[in-house]
Amino acid sequence: MELLTNLGIGLSVALTPANLMYCLVGVFLGTLIGVLPGLGPTATISMLLPITFVLPPVSALIMLAGIYYGSQYGGSTTSILVNLPGEAASVVTTLDGYQMALQGRAGVALATAAIASFFAGTVSTMLLALFAPPLAEIALKFGPADYFSLMVLGLVASVVLAHGSLLHAIGMVVLGLLLGLIGSDVTSGGQRFTFGLPQLADGIGFVVVAMGMFGVSEIIRNLEAGQSRSGLVTEKITHLMPSREDWKRMIKPILRGTALGSALGILPGSGSILGSFAAYSLEKKISKYSHQFGKGAIEGVAAPEAANNAGAQTSFIPMLTLGIPSNPVMALMVGAMIIQGIQPGPSVITEQPALFWGIIVSMWIGNLFLVILNLPMIGLWVRIIMVPYQFLYPAILSFCAIGVFSLNNSEFDIFLMALFGLLGYVLSKLDCEPAPMLLAFILGPLMEEYLRRAMLLSRGDPMVFLRRPISATLLLIALLSLLLVFIPTFSKTREEAFVDEG
Amino acid sequence: MRKMPHVHLLMALALLVGSPVFAQDYPSKVITMIIPFSAGGPTDTVGRLTAQAMGQSLKSQMIVENVAGAGGTIGAARVARSDPDGYTIFIHHIGQSTAPSLYRKLPYNVFNDFEPIGLVTDGPMTLVARKDFPPTTLKELIAYAKANKDKVTCANAGLGAASHLAGMLFMTAIDTDLTTIPYKGTGPAMNDLMGGQVDFMIDQTTNTTSQIKGGKIKVYGVTTKKRVPSLPDVPTMDEAGLPNFEVNVWHALYAPKGTPKPVIDKLVKALQQALKDQTVMQRFAELGVVPVAEDRATPEALRVQLKTEVDKWAPIIKKAGVYAD
Numbered sequence: 001m002e003l004l005t006n007l008g009i010g011l012s013v014a015l016t017p018a019n020l021m022y023c024l025v026g027v028f029l030g031t032l033i034g035v036l037p038g039l040g041p042t043a044t045i046s047m048l049l050p051i052t053f054v055l056p057p058v059s060a061l062i063m064l065a066g067i068y069y070g071s072q073y074g075g076s077t078t079s080i081l082v083n084l085p086g087e088a089a090s091v092v093t094t095l096d097g098y099q100m101a102l103q104g105r106a107g108v109a110l111a112t113a114a115i116a117s118f119f120a121g122t123v124s125t126m127l128l129a130l131f132a133p134p135l136a137e138i139a140l141k142f143g144p145a146d147y148f149s150l151m152v153l154g155l156v157a158s159v160v161l162a163h164g165s166l167l168h169a170i171g172m173v174v175l176g177l178l179l180g181l182i183g184s185d186v187t188s189g190g191q192r193f194t195f196g197l198p199q200l201a202d203g204i205g206f207v208v209v210a211m212g213m214f215g216v217s218e219i220i221r222n223l224e225a226g227q228s229r230s231g232l233v234t235e236k237i238t239h240l241m242p243s244r245e246d247w248k249r250m251i252k253p254i255l256r257g258t259a260l261g262s263a264l265g266i267l268p269g270s271g272s273i274l275g276s277f278a279a280y281s282l283e284k285k286i287s288k289y290s291h292q293f294g295k296g297a298i299e300g301v302a303a304p305e306a307a308n309n310a311g312a313q314t315s316f317i318p319m320l321t322l323g324i325p326s327n328p329v330m331a332l333m334v335g336a337m338i339i340q341g342i343q344p345g346p347s348v349i350t351e352q353p354a355l356f357w358g359i360i361v362s363m364w365i366g367n368l369f370l371v372i373l374n375l376p377m378i379g380l381w382v383r384i385i386m387v388p389y390q391f392l393y394p395a396i397l398s399f400c401a402i403g404v405f406s407l408n409n410s411e412f413d414i415f416l417m418a419l420f421g422l423l424g425y426v427l428s429k430l431d432c433e434p435a436p437m438l439l440a441f442i443l444g445p446l447m448e449e450y451l452r453r454a455m456l457l458s459r460g461d462p463m464v465f466l467r468r469p470i471s472a473t474l475l476l477i478a479l480l481s482l483l484l485v486f487i488p489t490f491s492k493t494r495e496e497a498f499v500d501e502g
Numbered sequence: 503m504r505k506m507p508h509v510h511l512l513m514a515l516a517l518l519v520g521s522p523v524f525a526q527d528y529p530s531k532v533i534t535m536i537i538p539f540s541a542g543g544p545t546d547t548v549g550r551l552t553a554q555a556m557g558q559s560l561k562s563q564m565i566v567e568n569v570a571g572a573g574g575t576i577g578a579a580r581v582a583r584s585d586p587d588g589y590t591i592f593i594h595h596i597g598q599s600t601a602p603s604l605y606r607k608l609p610y611n612v613f614n615d616f617e618p619i620g621l622v623t624d625g626p627m628t629l630v631a632r633k634d635f636p637p638t639t640l641k642e643l644i645a646y647a648k649a650n651k652d653k654v655t656c657a658n659a660g661l662g663a664a665s666h667l668a669g670m671l672f673m674t675a676i677d678t679d680l681t682t683i684p685y686k687g688t689g690p691a692m693n694d695l696m697g698g699q700v701d702f703m704i705d706q707t708t709n710t711t712s713q714i715k716g717g718k719i720k721v722y723g724v725t726t727k728k729r730v731p732s733l734p735d736v737p738t739m740d741e742a743g744l745p746n747f748e749v750n751v752w753h754a755l756y757a758p759k760g761t762p763k764p765v766i767d768k769l770v771k772a773l774q775q776a777l778k779d780q781t782v783m784q785r786f787a788e789l790g791v792v793p794v795a796e797d798r799a800t801p802e803a804l805r806v807q808l809k810t811e812v813d814k815w816a817p818i819i820k821k822a823g824v825y826a827d
Binding site for chain 1: 540541543544546547550551554566567568569570571572575576579604607609652653655660661662681682683684685686687689690692693694696697698699700708711712713715716717718784785788789824825826
């Protein structure tokens with residue numbers, strides 16, 4: 001019954017008119033920046049940080065939290081409509097979401113994303129309320145060796161993301177790993193591939209690569225298609241809401257995506273990014289529609305969007321219960337708490353129950369707001385892609401440039417984005433897909449970091465990866481997945497058979 | 503041709519009266535404080551609080567701009583290149599004094615390219631360890647580390663971070679080389695310390711106090727001369743048996759070289775007033791940092807501090823053989 005009392009405290013905090021308003025403002029802003037390509041929650045929250053000084057701590061955090069999960073939610077909109085992932089987690093949503101849009105099913109894709117996100121948000125908020133402290137303790141059991149093995153599994157899974165040639169996918173993974181090497185070496189501080197440019201000392205930003213490879217290159221590709229086109233989508237937009245058949249197909253992927261996303265979101269580091277990739281890979285492996293993946297399968301939108309939003313909620317667990325920020329946005333939230341005079345840490349739950357439970361309850365309310373806010377907007381959003389390209393493209397490019405600039409206030413990043421735009425165009429001509437590269441780009445540096453840390457801790461003994469049960473299990477799964485990928489001829493001919501029939 | 507003398511006269515006059523007139527008007531527009539780290543961190547918090555209070559006493563708006571990267575050197579380089587008109591100032595921590603030793607190709611000189619304004623805060627550090635680390639006192643820890651130097655691991659928040667510097671100083675002080683485990687920031691390091699993956703770490707009270715109070719990690723001592731008010735039961739390193747081990751994560755304000763003296767004077771005064779502001783003092787106390795006494799919030803004191811610290815860290819960093827570039 002303690003839970004009911006706690007939820008009661010939370011409700012009494014979150015339901016005050018002022019806090020309801022801050023929650024609404026937060027999710028609205030979040031949706032907005034999520035929709036604007038390149039502008040991410042990190043930049044927005046750091047810009048809004050000074051404003052929150054004058055707010056009461058709970059209201060400030062409710063609003064900042066709303067911005068964060070609101071942007072995870074809004075990020076899928078541009079992924080689906082214009083092939084622009086604003087967030088690492090929405091990269092996979094482009095794969096099938098954009099295809100659905102091209103087929104005139106943008107409305108269905110957006111609605112699917114909204115429904116999946118809402119369901120996942122509700123479940124993971126419940127998890128947060130019920131089990132936050134014990135879950136945080138479990139996450140602490142993960143050592144560097146276990147993280148390394150998790151990343152290996154993620155990398156193996158990334159090959160599955162591609163629907164074209166296996167060789168190309170592996171090539172892109174390697175390219176992503178190499179790009180991830182750019183920057184300072186964690187251990188020695190040595191500069192790698194920075195060409196003496198201080199702007200490269202901290203590596204290349206993910207958003208820069210994503211905006212270039214997806215956004216800019218997509219625009220170049222479309223311009224090539226000639227003057228005849230009036231918009232991105234030539235197909236007529238059919239209905240906006242999912243049909244009965246769509247509903248049937250999305251339920252199970254949403255459930256699995258929520259489970260995977262929640263679990264990975266708890267892990268500090270890049271757990272929440274892995275969530276959407278993992279959910280997509282899993283669906284592609286087990287779905288009976290796996291041949292449709294990459295060509296507009298609704299499962300390919302439902303599962304990663306559920307995972308993405310579930311992870312966004314559960315990534316609050318380490319921050320709220322232990323005071324450990326699991327990603328840059330959480331680090332900003334910790335900063336906001338400190339400025340407000342609250343020391344984030346294990347004592348927050350007991351010393352500030354109103355804050356802790358208020359935020360949790362507000363998250364559920366925020367998710368509700370997001371659905372109410374977004375479902376009616378779908379009709380409006382889909383019209384964006386009907387905008388003639390001579391207006392749409394310059395707008396997208398400007399937003400990309402603004403977003404990328406806002407990361408470090410550095411014009412260098414804009415040029416870098418343009419460069420990646422060209423690279424992305426050339427690679428697309430060569431039938432190389434950017435998604436595996438991007439995942440490798442995110443995972444590579446993390447993998448290296450964990451590998452070296454694990455080896456330092458074990459004093460150079462590689463057996464540590466097999467001795468730790470979590471690590472050994474993950475490596476075993478990775479090995480099995482790899483075997484599945486490399487049973488080549490069988491799966492290949494099957495896929496071709498499907499194509500022929502179609 | 504006849505007009506020339508006038509022009510010369512005017513120019514000479516302008517030169518003569520230029521800076522005083524300018525200084526009287528100062529500040530007539532928004533002042534930017536560059537923070538060389540990302541938003542939300544301890545330096546960012548100290549900077550924002552200081553900027554807000556200084557702006558009030560200068561009756562002008564002071565905004566902050568985060569120019570993060572490469573251990574604060576990207577922000578510092580930007581300031582070194584800025585116009586010395588008093589509208590760009592800069593906050594940095596102890597890293598300003600270690601950069602010359604850590605970076606072989608620093609695009610600026612910490613002594614010649616900046617005009618010191620004054621010190622802002624002192625930040626004590628704590629020696630903390632995982633909950634189940636066997637030693638119970640600092641003396642035991644030192645003996646344990648010497649006896650198990652192949653096993654004991656020391657975490658830090660990355661190359662050049664305060665925790666890295668303090669760790670190197672500790673190993674020098676106890677004359678034992680331990681395995682150093684670098685992390686990208688305090689968060690992940692603290693995570694592994696709480697999870698028992700690494701043995702110990704020396705980090706700022708800002709980052710450790712709540713975990714200490716929550717009983718998630720053990721504490722052995724604070725690195726300042728006097729005990730810290732927020733952790734009254736924790737002995738100083740000196741009391742705990744390691745004399746002369748002092749590390750202070752100090753923050754200070756600088757302006758680009760050539761900023762006129764009258765402008766600097768105004769900034770110094772604003773800084774000193776900010777450090778007396780009730781809200782600022784309270785927030786600093788909550789952060790676990792100590793505002794400096796008025797006589798240290800001066801260009802002279804900062805000049806001395808910078809020199810002393812550069813000389814203190816250079817041999818330690820050199821001996822450890824680490825470079826950040």
